[in-house]
Each structure stands twice: as C-alpha cells, then as structure tokens.
Amino acid sequence: xxxTTGTAPxxxxxxxxxxxxxxxxxxxxxxxxxxxxLVVLWEAGSRTGVLPDDKVPAPSVVVRTGWRLATEGALTxxxxxSLTRAAVGLLIGGVLAVALGAAAxxxxxxxNVIDPPVQMARMLPHLGLVPxxxxxxxxxxxxxxxxVALGSFFPLYFNTYxxxxxxxxxxxxxxxxxxxxxxxxxxxxxxxxxxxSLFLGLRLAIGAAWLSLVVGEQVNAQxxxxxxxxxxREFAQTDVVVFGLLVYALLGLLSDVLIRTxxxxxxxxxxxxxxx
Amino acid sequence: xxxxxASNLTVRVTxxxxxxxxxxxxxxxxxxxxxxxxxxxxGGSGSGKSTLLxxxxxxxxxxxxxxxxxxxxxxxxxxxxxxxxxRVADNVALGLTGADxxxxxxxxxxxxxxxxxxxxxxxxxxxxxxxxxxxxxxxxREPELLLLDEPFGALDALTRxxxxxxxxxxxxxxxFAALLVTHDVDEALLLADRALVLDGGxxxxxxxxxxxxxxxxxxxxxxxxxxxxxxxxxxxxxG
Numbered sequence: 001x002x003x004t005t006g007t008a009p010x011x012x013x014x015x016x017x018x019x020x021x022x023x024x025x026x027x028x029x030x031x032x033x034x035x036x037x038l039v040v041l042w043e044a045g046s047r048t049g050v051l052p053d054d055k056v057p058a059p060s061v062v063v064r065t066g067w068r069l070a071t072e073g074a075l076t077x078x079x080x081x082s083l084t085r086a087a088v089g090l091l092i093g094g095v096l097a098v099a100l101g102a103a104a105x106x107x108x109x110x111x112n113v114i115d116p117p118v119q120m121a122r123m124l125p126h127l128g129l130v131p132x133x134x135x136x137x138x139x140x141x142x143x144x145x146x147x148v149a150l151g152s153f154f155p156l157y158f159n160t161y162x163x164x165x166x167x168x169x170x171x172x173x174x175x176x177x178x179x180x181x182x183x184x185x186x187x188x189x190x191x192x193x194x195x196x197s198l199f200l201g202l203r204l205a206i207g208a209a210w211l212s213l214v215v216g217e218q219v220n221a222q223x224x225x226x227x228x229x230x231x232x233r234e235f236a237q238t239d240v241v242v243f244g245l246l247v248y249a250l251l252g253l254l255s256d257v258l259i260r261t262x263x264x265x266x267x268x269x270x271x272x273x274x275x276x
Numbered sequence: 277x278x279x280x281x282a283s284n285l286t287v288r289v290t291x292x293x294x295x296x297x298x299x300x301x302x303x304x305x306x307x308x309x310x311x312x313x314x315x316x317x318x319g320g321s322g323s324g325k326s327t328l329l330x331x332x333x334x335x336x337x338x339x340x341x342x343x344x345x346x347x348x349x350x351x352x353x354x355x356x357x358x359x360x361x362x363r364v365a366d367n368v369a370l371g372l373t374g375a376d377x378x379x380x381x382x383x384x385x386x387x388x389x390x391x392x393x394x395x396x397x398x399x400x401x402x403x404x405x406x407x408x409x410x411x412x413x414x415x416x417r418e419p420e421l422l423l424l425d426e427p428f429g430a431l432d433a434l435t436r437x438x439x440x441x442x443x444x445x446x447x448x449x450x451x452f453a454a455l456l457v458t459h460d461v462d463e464a465l466l467l468a469d470r471a472l473v474l475d476g477g478x479x480x481x482x483x484x485x486x487x488x489x490x491x492x493x494x495x496x497x498x499x500x501x502x503x504x505x506x507x508x509x510x511x512x513x514x515g
Binding site: 179193 | 333334335350351353355357358359360361362363370371372397398399413417
C-alpha cells in the first residue's frame with residue numbers, strides 16, 4: 001500500500017531472464033500421467049487375467065509383436081505400401097480440391113458450375129461408395145487410391161473455398177492501390193491469406209485419408225497395414241491386430257505433428273494472435 | 277495526358293456520378309487539385325466523401341464521369357490495411373519495382389520514424405505505428421498525389437496531432453498534392469490549402485484556407501473559418 005514500490009527496481013535487476021520457460025514444463029508432465037496410468041492398468045489387467053488374452057493382449061505382448069514384425073522386415077514393406085497409397089491418394093485428391101476450391105471461390109462461373117455438385121456429393125458418405133467403386137475401378141490399387149482421394153478431397157475443398165472467401169476485401173483493395181496486378185494479388189494476398197485454412201483443411205484431409213485407407217486396405221489387399229490386420233484376424237492373432245491399430249494411430253499422430261510444425265513455421269506472423 | 281502536364285493540375289474530375297441501387301450518392305461532382313496542393317474534402321456521414329476518393333483511387337468500377345489522376349499516387353485508408361503475413365518492410369515494399377526496393381522501403385520507414393521496425397510483424401505495432409507504416413507505404417512510391425481517407429480518424433487525440441504534424445512535414449519535404457477526406461474541421465484547417473464541402477452529391481462549397489503555416493488552432497482567423505465550415509456542415513453554434 002505505502003512505500004513498497006520504492007524497493008522494487010533494485011530487486012528486479014538481479015533476477016535472470018529464463019524464468020518464464022520454467023513455469024510451463026511441469027504442466028506437460030501432468031498431461032502424460034493419465035495415458036501412462038491407463039497403459040499400466042491395461043497391463044495389470046492382462047497379467048491378472050481380468051482381461052482375457054485372446055480378446056485384448058497385454059501392451060507388453062503388443063510391443064514384442066511389433067518388434068518381431070519390424071525386425072523380420074515385413075512391417076517395413078507393409079508400411080511403405082500403406083504410405084504410398086496415402087501419399088498418392090492425398091496428392092490426387094488434394095490437387096483437385098485446391099484447384100476446384102480456388103476456382104469456385106475466385107470465379108463467379110466456377111462458383112456456379114463447381115460448387116453445387118460438390119455440395120451435393122458431400123452428403124454422400126464416401127466410404128459407402130466402396131461397392132460402386134469396386135464396380136468402377138476394380139479391387140486393385142485404384143480402389144484404395146480412389147478412396148483416399150475422395151476422402152481427402154472434401155475437407156480440403158471446403159477449407160480452400162472458405163479460406164479464400166474469408167480474406168478481407170480491404171486488403172485486396174490496398175494491394176490494388178500498391179499497383180499489384182491480378183496474379184500478384186493472388187500470390188501476395190490471396191494465397192497467404194488462405195494459408196491458415198489450407199493447413200486446417202490439410203490436417204482434416206490427412207485424417208480422412210487414413211480413415212479411407214483403413215477401409216480400403218480391407219478389400220483384397222496383398223500388402224499394407226490393413227492387410228496385415230485382416231490376415232492376423234483370420235489366424236486370431238489379436239496382438240497383430242492391436243499392433244496394426246497402433247501403427248495407424250501413430251501414423252495419424254505423426255502426420256498431424258508434421259503439419260502443425262510446418263504450420264507454426266509458415267504462419268509465424270500469427271504468433272502474437274495465438275499466444276492470447 | 278498531354279493536356280494535364282501542360283496545366284498545373286494534378287487531379288481533374290468532372291461529372292462524377294455514383295448510385296447505390298436507387299440512392300444517388302455522387303451527382304455530377306466536379307473537383308480539381310493543383311500541383312502540390314492539399315485539398316480537404318468535408319461532408320456529413322454518408323455524403324459520399326469516401327465514395328469519391330475510392331473512385332479516384334480506381335477502386336470503384338461503377339463510378340462514371342471523367343477522372344484524371346496522376347500515374348503515381350498513394351492511398352492511406354482509415355485502417356492501416358497492412359498485410360498481416362508480411363513483415364513491415366515487405367509491406368512497404370509491396371508492388372515496388374526497380375532497384376533496391378528494400379533500401380527504399382527502409383528509407384521511407386525511417387522518414388515516418390520507424391526505421392528500426394522493418395522486421396516486425398504488423399500485429400506487433402500500435403495503432404499509430406501501423407498507420408505510420410501505411411503512410412510510408414504510400415510515400416515510398418514517390419507519389420504526385422496522396423489520397424487520404426480519414427487517415428487519422430481511428431487514432432487517439434494525441435497520436436492524431438502527431439500524425440498531422442508528420443504529414444505536414446512530409447508534404448513540405450516531398451511536395452506531393454493530397455486529397456484529404458475528413459470529418460474533422462480542425463484537421464482540414466490545419467493541413468489544407470483549400471477545403472471543399474460535399475453535399476447533395478456535389479461540391480457545395482469551396483473555401484480557400486490562407487492561414488500562414490505552421491498553423492495552430494489558436495491562430496487569428498482559425499476560429500472564424502471553423503465556425504463557417506461547421507455551419508455549412510449543419511452544426512450551427514449552440515444557443
């Protein structure tokens with residue numbers, strides 16, 4: 001209340017800088033506690049026989065199975081097969097989504113021609129198209145890639161469209177008064193302005209791509225994580241099935257972390273905004 | 277173009293018309309700005325001040341009439357309108373061509389007192405700083421004409437006064453002409469050589485402001501002009 005403020009400056013000069021970093025660390029640890037506790041409970045349940053071994057194998061068994069599959073070499077082949085399908089499908093669906101989304105958002109003609117059919121097709125559950133797709137493209141690689149492309153198309157299309165439409169018209173005007181032509185405005189205003197939405201769309205698209213892959217790889221596949229799981233089911237190898245699920249989850253998690261890192265680097269200008 | 281360079285006019289507008297739906301906002305407005313002249317455009321809200329300026333800036337394809345503006349002009353809006361994803365210096369250098377665009381951008385920033393903020397993001401600036409960057413962005417194009425749409429309207433009173441002084445200094449150094457849209461009668465009288473009142477879609481009144489520079493609100497003659505302009509804008513003296 002009274003004269004305490006007078007002493008403050010002398011104290012602050014002696015304190016070193018890195019104090020704020022220390023405050024955040026413990027919080028991260030807390031977030032690991034419940035997942036670890038769940039795994040420990042699961043393991044304990046399996047060991048004591050509460051969880052039947054043929055329904056849910058213990059985490060330690062799943063890890064050992066994973067290690068065996070990885071060292072025997074089969075896992076790498078399946079992983080590469082799944083990743084290739086995801087990448088090719090995502091590339092086809094993504095390029096189409098960004099191109100059509102941009103055309104619909106930027107051109108009145110594009111909006112009238114492209115958007116209505118896309119809006120209608122969106123209501124179809126794309127995984128329900130599997131029977132039709134089998135008739136159209138067969139049961140080979142085309143089916144898996146088509147499913148991934150279809151799944152990743154919609155989230156990316158809508159986010160591209162919304163990202164471009166949400167750009168502040170006043171910024172476009174300002175760029176015009178700076179003498180920027182149409183293509184330069186696309187490059188300096190529209191693309192960076194839509195980038196946050198594009199990243200969001202990409203993250204959703206990747207999620208949809210993995211989901212499509214899980215379904216697609218259960219139809220007549222000879223390789224891939226999904227095939228590994230289907231084959232294991234026939235031989236009642238629950239540990240391999242659970243391990244396959246784990247791989248799918250890790251792939252999804254890893255791709256999401258990668259995208260978010262890229263997002264943080266590219267969208268550094270939003271740092272101030274996100275901190276609040 | 278040839279006739280313009282022969283005359284001493286920078287801007288010549290004749291018969292400018294613009295209607296939004298059935299509402300006619302500009303009804304054949306005529307306007308000229310001389311070389312190096314600062315013209316203030318006053319008017320009540322909705323009188324079409326900003327519409328006129330947007331037409332001059334080439335931002336309104338639906339405005340009809342004869343508009344002549346110089347090739348090199350800069351625009352400062354009420355909001356800074358900096359691209360949030362470009363650093364300050366890159367914002368200033370936006371669309372700039374020729375040699376050493378970054379050096380020129382930094383020089384323009386130095387002129388508005390922000391020479392050390394070139395690498396900041398727009399989000400890291402205060403409102404007044406961001407508006408100064410917007411002024412630098414217009415200035416770096418070495419404009420013959422500045423179009424200012426209530427450029428200091430969103431700033432606090434103290435910052436506004438400093439910005440007005442900055443604009444006056446820059447004008448003396450660079451000699452650009454300016455069309456200043458404002459609703460602030462004092463601002464018009466401090467900065468302008470001539471004040472126009474827009475009413476009913478036309479220039480309804482034109483007043484030469486021949487007060488000596490630098491000007492101040494306490495100068496003799498200032499109060500009388502202010503009284504007259506306020507009357508004209510429909511704010512008669514109290515009582």
